[in-house]
Amino acid sequence: EAGVAQSPRYKIIEKRQSVAFWCNPISGHATLYWYQQILGQGPKLLIQFQNNGVVDDSQLPKDRFSAERLKGVDSTLKIQPAKLEDSAVYLCASSWYNYEQYFGPGTRLTVT
Amino acid sequence: AQTVTQSQPEMSVQEAETVTLSCTYDTSESNYYLFWYKQPPSRQMILVIRQEAYKQQNATENRFSVNFQKAAKSFSLKISDSQLGDTAMYFCAFIYNTGNQFYFGTGTSLTVIP
Structure with missing residues (x-):
């Protein structure tokens, strides 16, 4: 079974630029999560989708972050414009039930 | 608020x-x-072990086992016969059985010394 795929793996941008991350969950997983993990901290949930609907986006900075999940499969997370404090690893995870989450390798974003 | 420490x-x-990693959590619910x-350096996060709160028996996966004390809201991880590949950040996490959000702890960085 293929795991959660994410791209790119690394991205370096300047502040005020925009960036987009892509996630392909495990086939059949209805729930998809985006997390932000700052170095030395645990993952922080940004947004959760159930199929193509948003379940929880309470911690998503909506003035600069946006996310969508087309057709209930792939998802993209966008930051526009980026700030220095957005430097982090962005993790995508998926699950069949709201229990075991399977994580992708993450995208390491550096904002200079 | 739910917290994991x-x-x-x-x-x-x-x-x-053998090493034991500690985790405590705070909840007023009974089903979770x-x-x-485990998150190795620069590698993706993988599930080590899972425990259902309604089960009294502690979960075990090969060299990994937990000590689940529901009344004390404690959930420690024991790693036996530690191996170099066990070097990683370990995160404790919690979710209600009817909930959506995972609550993660801040992590414990474990180093296995040769």
Whole structure:
């Protein structure tokens, strides 16, 4: 079974630029999560989708972050414009039930 | 608010020895799930072990076992016969069985010393 795929793996941008991350969950997983993990901290949930609907986006900075999940499969997370404090690893995870989450390798974003 | 506390930011253990990582959580609910995830350096997070709160028996996965004390809201991870590949960040996580959001602890960085 293929795991959660994410791209790119690394991205370096300047502040005020925009960036987009892509996630392909495990086939059949209805729930998809985006997390932000700052170095030395645990993952922080940004947004959760159930199929193509948003379940929880309470911690998503909506003035600069946006996310969508087309057709209930792939998802993209966008930051526009980026700030220095957005430097982090962005993790995508998926699950069949709201229990075991399977994580992708993450995208390491550096904002200079 | 739900919280997950890992009070040991860093730990080390000699190869082949046993180490226990601590985790406590706060909830007023009775039905939930607990997890330990492992995140090796620059590698993706993987599930180590899972415990259902309604089960009294502690979960075990090969060299990994938990000590689940529901009344004390404690969920520690024991790693037996530690191996170099066990070097990683370990995160304790919690989710209600009817909930959506995982609550993660701040992690414990474990180093296995040859």
